[in-house]
Amino acid sequence: MKRTALAGLLAASLLIVAPASADEGMWTFDNIPAAQMRQSIGFAPDQAWLDRVRLGSAKFGGGCSAAIVSREGLVQTNQHCARSCLQNLSRPGQDVVRDGFSAATRAEERQCPGLAVEVLTASADITPRILAATQGQTGQAFVTARNAATAAIEAECKAGAADRRCQVVALYRGGQYALYTYKRYDDVRLVFAPDNAAAFFGGDPDNFNFPRYAFDVAFTRVYENGRPAATPNRLKWRSTPLVENEPVFIPGNPGGTSRLMTTAQLEFQRDRALPYRLEQLSEMRGRLTQFGSLSPENRRMAASALFGTENSYKGIGGRRLTLSDPSVFALKAQQENEFRARLAGDRDTLAAYDEIAAAMTTYRTFWKAHDLVELSPGQNRLVGWARTLVRGAAEREKASGERLPEFADARLPATSRNLLSDQPAEAPLMQLQIEFWLTKLREHLTVDDPMVKQILGRESPEALAARLVAGTKLADPAERKRLWDGGAAAIAASNDPLIVFVRNFDAQARAIRARYENEVDGPISRGQERIAKARFRVYGNAIYPDATGTLRLSYGRVAGWTYAGQTIAPFTRTPGLFARATGVDPFLPDARWTTAQSRLSPNTIFNVSTTHDIIGGNSGSPLVDRNGDVVGAVFDGNIHSLGGEYVYDGATNRAVSVTSTIIEEALAKVYGRADLVAELKR
């Protein structure tokens, strides 16, 4: 899909790597490219604007973004960001994802188990302190020293404040370290989510496509001390429609990009990691689809897992397609070569490239074991809890700075809250997931691998998964609390089959993690740190860091695009929804919409495409105008944006949002929530 734009990209690349092209970049709030913004969209925000928008933006859960949109704690995000909350609130016979949710009164607003919303209140450059702490260290010693310094800095910052989270963030792949301080809301309640038929109209077929008609919005409310939080720093609501070409901004938390990876890292992604992930996602998709087709109950149970699987599959598929385009890869190689040519004489930085390549070569010999023994177990809720309990008990015996980072004092509250919240773990789905993981473990590492023998014993993946799920009591939050509070003694005494199971191979899993830190993460971090320093020397601050799941600002315009001779307009309008409705899922609007159809204005802009450089994690971000007012909620990118992991192509890369105009109209006319509209406008 990227071919037509490559000539342009190649031309641009003669300037190179760093200096971003128009509308490119996920910028930190303390380093926005003002001149470039003015040139491209005719406007650049001042410091007051930046502060206001930052304090009205939020991180939503682990992987989404949001905006504070009323003075009484109302938080706007996507329905698909609230999906895990909807899933967690579902019960047998009660499918909250499918049916949506609407709390007529505040008393009916329901707490989302385990969900937190965070606002970035301050940031500080702590690069010198981290560099001093890690000076001269390599391999695992480097990782250990960095973790210890991080734990200390975060603990100092948190200083016992219950509603504060402190996070050391490595920007520019280690070229800069920042300390971020968040105001954290731990009590987040669901206010409104539409039916899935409206939120995800078009389903997987339309996902990452445009024109689009998704009402992908949801509202939650943050509470403090049992009452709606006072949030004076809310973003204001704009009711007037967007205009083509007007400048707009997206503050949000893009999860991760790989633009500063070296070609050795990218080759590994292209040839190994991405195909592996895609095949696993495909197979899981097949399993979940078949599982869900058995009954409405199964469909309900598997809904979020299937959505997540299909969404990842499509997203990663686009990344693979981009990286496997020889001309895209040639462009990345050319950029790297040109930058290296500028480094002539800087042997240390040039050596960093070789060290990273050597680390990737090493990683190729054990990456599947790392994935399947250390990383995958946490992806199932039950096994993840068991591991948190087993490791947490052991780690809490140590000093904070010596623990695995997720158990350091400053991070323990989030870790334990996630463990102890009342999230369902429904047995049939858990069993399917655990069986799948164990099957892949055996398949990829082979039955003759000692670790596989240790993990499976003489059981089959099917029998073992069934036994673990049938016997464990960890689905009960009270039992998890008992074991968590009981610490190492309780874990040692436990006969819970899942605890016994995880305990049995935890030493091996930790050993792989240590090996990864020593032979892969350490050398790569050290190498990237040196490359980043060289980049600063050459380009100054005209570069943005790879996305890290932290707050960034993207800028751009309301615009469609032209591809393969076809021009796509930036706006869709309500009548298009009904024209696209075939009457069968996923093109089947809920009765509330068809009933309201005649009352809906044919001119309302429904979804909009903009030129922003965003990526997964930006979902739920507000789309704001030059005044910093909310004009929509970002929920997707077009198909061309999927290569954004590696390259931004301003000609075709588009972000997609649901507009404030349709949110306002549908809340009032489809869902009978004029009260919410009134709150937004207050």
Next chain:
Amino acid sequence: MKRTALAGLLAASLLIVAPASADEGMWTFDNIPAAQMRQSIGFAPDQAWLDRVRLGSAKFGGGCSAAIVSREGLVQTNQHCARSCLQNLSRPGQDVVRDGFSAATRAEERQCPGLAVEVLTASADITPRILAATQGQTGQAFVTARNAATAAIEAECKAGAADRRCQVVALYRGGQYALYTYKRYDDVRLVFAPDNAAAFFGGDPDNFNFPRYAFDVAFTRVYENGRPAATPNRLKWRSTPLVENEPVFIPGNPGGTSRLMTTAQLEFQRDRALPYRLEQLSEMRGRLTQFGSLSPENRRMAASALFGTENSYKGIGGRRLTLSDPSVFALKAQQENEFRARLAGDRDTLAAYDEIAAAMTTYRTFWKAHDLVELSPGQNRLVGWARTLVRGAAEREKASGERLPEFADARLPATSRNLLSDQPAEAPLMQLQIEFWLTKLREHLTVDDPMVKQILGRESPEALAARLVAGTKLADPAERKRLWDGGAAAIAASNDPLIVFVRNFDAQARAIRARYENEVDGPISRGQERIAKARFRVYGNAIYPDATGTLRLSYGRVAGWTYAGQTIAPFTRTPGLFARATGVDPFLPDARWTTAQSRLSPNTIFNVSTTHDIIGGNSGSPLVDRNGDVVGAVFDGNIHSLGGEYVYDGATNRAVSVTSTIIEEALAKVYGRADLVAELKR
């Protein structure tokens, strides 16, 4: 996996492309590399040997090989080759794949629906005639002319003989055309197949691995006029054990290789076709696994489909891994460049490379439509039958030479026999497969594609698949016969939903096929034909053609291999089977084996690895010694052999066979079939 051997391959490549390295090649029986054989294994067969072995070898069904092993029509192949027969003979509550089959008397031998066994009786070079017929033609005109000439030649050859099949084969990717004449046995009956636990011991985890303990053998018998066929040209049975390093041969029908593809073709495979196939196979694997886990009945229904899916997934996965190794690809590119350098001045042949590259570029714009609209429908049994009926009715109105090749007079008997045989099409599995195909169609071509709209109408893939399967009568062979015999009038009058469905988009599907022939197949065939001619000029007959599913001879030795410092011995012995048995599927031997354990010799060689260059389609081939006597049945390759699609690496590439010694012993001591052993030795 190929890395360590690359230095050797690169050195060998300095000689280049054509002249094969030791033990490399799937040679036609009229062009064996006698000198090279003598040098490598110390023996080369004479013409009498070749004739005898050829007439004792057979093509088994569409995709396997076999040997005639008694004078009374007994045919040895793999259990996994007889699997579709076992599946076809299964019925609700009767799982012949799982339980195996043993006909105590000839009267109990059961006919395999639709299965044929063929012996190659003659071959002739018809290159001049095809070249004359296609002279000066390009694009679709070339394909049409070639098809017409093929139809005429095959019809002349067949001349009404019911037990003869004639096939024009394009060797060297069109550099040579041969007319193959087969003695065809249409009445093939199942004699013996072991339980699946023995045949596929180790299951998917052990597939393509070695050491191995699979009793992957089955026996069928060819009948003529209702009686066992007289087969004096059988291969003799050898009871004495194999010896390490002894020379052995594999006559068989390798299905296809891509060694003569240009880099433009290989890039398409690497970047597009293989990942696409792997993801589809993965998802289907997930669906079938989940479907099969519901009940023993579902498991029975899905068994063959799941086996085929997993087998393809693993095989194609190995191909992808090989092609995505930059050094393997560099080797192929280097070979191509060196050959092109030798062509200096031969502008026409050099242009052929560019024409092939251009055709691949074109194909990238519509290959998914070609796959999903034209190729995929035939992969489901029901839809395939419907298409054969719809197209067959239309095609038979035309002169033989003007029809689609599969409906030309000489091929009609095989086509109609496959259509009309009594193969089950069980509704739940059919529905799963059709729904999956329609879902992928919509996903890859998008809901906005006119063809997708035409095929789906306003139905969902789920609803449409359910309606088609519930409503069609095509699962009944009598109904298929009625429609086939009724021709165009019967098809036009049919209200069968599947006939209506296929009729509705057949024009579009044919148009894509025509486009493929005109813009891709034609130019590539023309280009490869010219490259092949140049290869003959440079290398003479020291080259072998890519595999084409026709009879070839591979040569080699009994040998293990060394990889990554580990040496694998060529033999496994019976005690290893029991040591590997964990007691859970797929490492759970049937009670017949555990009961017999104490009576089985600990010295019997069970499976054996040899250096042969083989590929899928060779399954079931006899392993024969220098006397042409049967010493085993080939059933697999080791993991390193999966790259054999593109390159043969004599250091690690191994074929894997079940030995005659364990076949003989287990038939007698485990399965109580001393009578079969006696027949083998007669």
